[in-house]
Amino acid sequence: MELINTLIYYLNFSFVRYAIIVGVLIALCSSLLGVTLVLKRYSFIGDGLSHVAFGAMAVASVMKLSNNNILILPVTVIAAILLLRTGQNAKLKGDAAIAMLSVSALAIGYLLMNVFSTSANISGDVCTTLFGSTSILTLELSEVVMCIVLSIVVILTFIVFYNKIFAVTFDENFAKATGTKTDLYNLLIAVLIAVVIVIGMNLVGSLLISALIIFPALSAMRVINQFKGVVIASAIISVICALVGIFASILLSTPVGATIVATDLVVYLLAMLVGRAQ
Amino acid sequence: MSIIKVENLAVGYEGKAVATDLNFTVDEGDYLCIIGENGAGKSTLMKTLLHLIKPVSGELSYMDGLMPYEIGYLPQHTIVQKDFPASVEEIVLSGLLSKSGLRPFYTKTEKKIAQRAMEKMDILDLKKKCYRNLSGGQKQRVLLARALCATSKLLVLDEPVTGLDPKVTEDFYKLIKQLNDEGLTIIMVSHDMPSAIRYSSKILLVNQTQKFFGKTKDYMASTARKEFDGELCAFGIENEGKEKDNGIN
Numbered sequence: 340m341e342l343i344n345t346l347i348y349y350l351n352f353s354f355v356r357y358a359i360i361v362g363v364l365i366a367l368c369s370s371l372l373g374v375t376l377v378l379k380r381y382s383f384i385g386d387g388l389s390h391v392a393f394g395a396m397a398v399a400s401v402m403k404l405s406n407n408n409i410l411i412l413p414v415t416v417i418a419a420i421l422l423l424r425t426g427q428n429a430k431l432k433g434d435a436a437i438a439m440l441s442v443s444a445l446a447i448g449y450l451l452m453n454v455f456s457t458s459a460n461i462s463g464d465v466c467t468t469l470f471g472s473t474s475i476l477t478l479e480l481s482e483v484v485m486c487i488v489l490s491i492v493v494i495l496t497f498i499v500f501y502n503k504i505f506a507v508t509f510d511e512n513f514a515k516a517t518g519t520k521t522d523l524y525n526l527l528i529a530v531l532i533a534v535v536i537v538i539g540m541n542l543v544g545s546l547l548i549s550a551l552i553i554f555p556a557l558s559a560m561r562v563i564n565q566f567k568g569v570v571i572a573s574a575i576i577s578v579i580c581a582l583v584g585i586f587a588s589i590l591l592s593t594p595v596g597a598t599i600v601a602t603d604l605v606v607y608l609l610a611m612l613v614g615r616a617q
Numbered sequence: 618m619s620i621i622k623v624e625n626l627a628v629g630y631e632g633k634a635v636a637t638d639l640n641f642t643v644d645e646g647d648y649l650c651i652i653g654e655n656g657a658g659k660s661t662l663m664k665t666l667l668h669l670i671k672p673v674s675g676e677l678s679y680m681d682g683l684m685p686y687e688i689g690y691l692p693q694h695t696i697v698q699k700d701f702p703a704s705v706e707e708i709v710l711s712g713l714l715s716k717s718g719l720r721p722f723y724t725k726t727e728k729k730i731a732q733r734a735m736e737k738m739d740i741l742d743l744k745k746k747c748y749r750n751l752s753g754g755q756k757q758r759v760l761l762a763r764a765l766c767a768t769s770k771l772l773v774l775d776e777p778v779t780g781l782d783p784k785v786t787e788d789f790y791k792l793i794k795q796l797n798d799e800g801l802t803i804i805m806v807s808h809d810m811p812s813a814i815r816y817s818s819k820i821l822l823v824n825q826t827q828k829f830f831g832k833t834k835d836y837m838a839s840t841a842r843k844e845f846d847g848e849l850c851a852f853g854i855e856n857e858g859k860e861k862d863n864g865i866n
Contacts, residue, residue: 378701499721506711509701516667516690517767518715564747566703 342590349589357478362581362599364490365539366551370577371497372532373556374570375508384422385552387437387444388536389545391418393469394444394451396540401455408485412537418444419533423525469546486538493531500527505566543596551577554603561607561614576606618645619680620771620802621666626675628658628665634673635661636823641830643771648794648803650817650833652810652845657824659806663775666804689764691774694756699749705759706744709735712766734762738792754785761792772796774805778812790816810846 349355369385376384395414399407422437449465497504506514507524515521532552539548555577559569584599591598621643629635636658643649653659664670665677667690689712709731710723717723723731735741738758743751748759757777764772774793778786786809794816797803807813813820820836822829822845829841836842 378697380697501721502711502714502717502723505703505707506714509698509703509708509711510692510695512667512669512692513690513763513767514711514714515669516688516773517712560700560702564702564704564750565745566701566707569702 345590346586354477355589357480357483358595359582359585361478361483361486361538362585362595363578364486365535365543366555366577366581366599367574368490368493368535369539369548369551370555370573371494371570372528372535373552373554373577374559374566374573375504375528376532377553377556377560378508381423381437382553383434383437383441383549384419384532385536385549386546387422387441388415388419388533389540389548390441390448391415391444392537392540393545394448397448397451401451408537411540412534415537416530416533419529419536420526423529423532469544489534489538493534496527496531500524501570504528509566543599547596547600550600550603554600554607555580558603558607558610561610562617576610577603580606619643620645622676622678622680624676624678626662626665626677627673628661628670629673630661630670632673636825636827637673638826639675639823640827641821643802643804645770645802646797646800648797648816648818649805649821650813650819651804651806651821651823652808652813653823653828659823660775662823663773663804663806667773687768687770689766689768689772691757691760691764691772691777693775693779701749703748704745705735705740705748705751706731708748708759709762709766712763715767731762731766734765737765738762752785753781754789757781757789758792765796769801771802771804774803776806776808778807778809786812 373385376382392411392415395411396407399410402410404410418440422440452465503514503519503524504527506519507521507528511521511525535552536545536548539551543551555573556569558576559572563569563572580602581599584602585595587593587602588595588598619642623639623641626639627634627637628639635656639662651659651662661670665672667688710728712734713723713727713730717727732741735744738761740755740758740762743755743759748756751759772793777793778789781789790812793803793805805813805817814833814837817833819831820829820833821827822836822841824845828845829836829839831839
């Protein structure tokens with residue numbers, strides 16, 4: 340009872356409600372795209388892109404832009420397009436390209452922050468952007484609104500193009516040979532994933548966003564044998580984990596992002612056991 | 618009636634030709650087998666026919682009402698599909714995608730087409746089953762049903778019997794022959810020479826250039842065949858080993 344009372348007490352604060360709204364939406368969006376990315380063998384794109392977003396953010400803060408997203412979003416979208424386009428017949432294979440982009444963006448971002456930072460606590464700043472932080476608890480209404488709008492766009496696009504995304508994921512060559520514009524849909528997936536990563540950075544930070552993308556999809560794939568089922572289960576798992584993680588972090592005063600990811604990991608292990616038993 | 622006409626076509630990647638001087642036509646109702654050694658340009662030619670890659674030079678035209686994308690395609694299995702969580706029905710339905718345009722959902726009519734394709738391939742009872750748990754032969758039937766949803770005119774198959782056991786292979790060839798008898802035009806890239814000769818009506822032998830094109834019975838008497846068979850014999854033992862490996866995988 341005391342637990343519930345504490346939760347209700349916290350829910351009275353608008354910043355807690357904001358955090359929950361944003362958390363749930365990001366979890367939902369990332370899990371939807373996660374299924375496609377995991378199956379297309381792009382699990383690490385979340386990692387790569389979030390580091391690019393981190394680098395862009397460093398540049399944006401050095402340039403003292405009023406709204407960092409003006410720079411972060413386009414840069415991340417371009418990186419996503421380049422990474423997903425390389426595809427099968429690239430000179431630089433997908434995983435190598437992602438790894439290279441990922442570490443160099445991280446390094447340059449940290450370098451810039453170090454050289455030009457105005458803040459006294461650089462390692463604290465870096466830690467915050469990498470692992471997420473209390474920043475989700477200091478969201479302003481405008482940020483919450485932006486997150487809601489972008490999430491709705493992502494979710495609607497995913498639903499409208501669901502069949503196309505399935506076909507492109509399962510068998511790109513067949514889809515292309517029978518007249519589906521696969522390049523266009525690959526582009527669409529790239530843009531969506533970049534948007535999700537940029538809005539997700541506030542919640543879990545750039546290092547842990549990968550976990551939000553891959554864990555729910557992997558858990559769902561362990562137990563469910565149907566694409567639609569996997570997508571739905573992955574969304575449900577992700578939202579529940581986000582909620583549990585946020586509440587647990589409030590009650591136990593643990594870092595939000597890391598707690599959500601730990602919850603996802605536990606669910607994955609459970610799903611693995613259930614999958615074995617089947 | 619020709620539905621595909623190829624004139625002085627060169628196929629390859631990034632402007633580099635793998636096979637050149639290809640000249641042939643595909644008529645309605647043909648059963649054309651494209652044969653040749655590994656690396657001879659068979660698959661490249663097939664990908665060009667399917668618009669997956671652009672021709673290096675020459676002409677490739679689709680005629681007599683065959684729309685460029687009215688082609689059913691049975692690809693080789695990819696790694697992605699090995700553990701893909703999708704039901705048979707979902708996969709078969711995806712064959713109808715290009716017909717649905719921008720509409721986000723499949724209509725009842727489209728679902729019926731998929732249903733009929735599954736009936737025809739005798740996989741209706743597998744409808745809700747997961748693709749990754751099926752046997753090799755069942756998987757091929759699922760992909761065939763999907764291809765039939767995409768076309769009623771032309772089916773292109775890329776070494777379809779790789780990894781299937783002899784009994785399933787035999788059934789599969791009979792199924793393809795049956796579809797051909799019903800009027801579907803078949804183009805098959807094949808390694809399996811005896812079956813290619815047994816079932817096809819036309820043969821295209823590619824080895825960097827076009828070595829033979831014509832009726833299968835003319836091929837039997839041709840010098841191109843003797844040369845090609847000679848090469849096959851020289852590598853016969855090696856090839857046999859490879860087939861066995863594929864079977865295990």
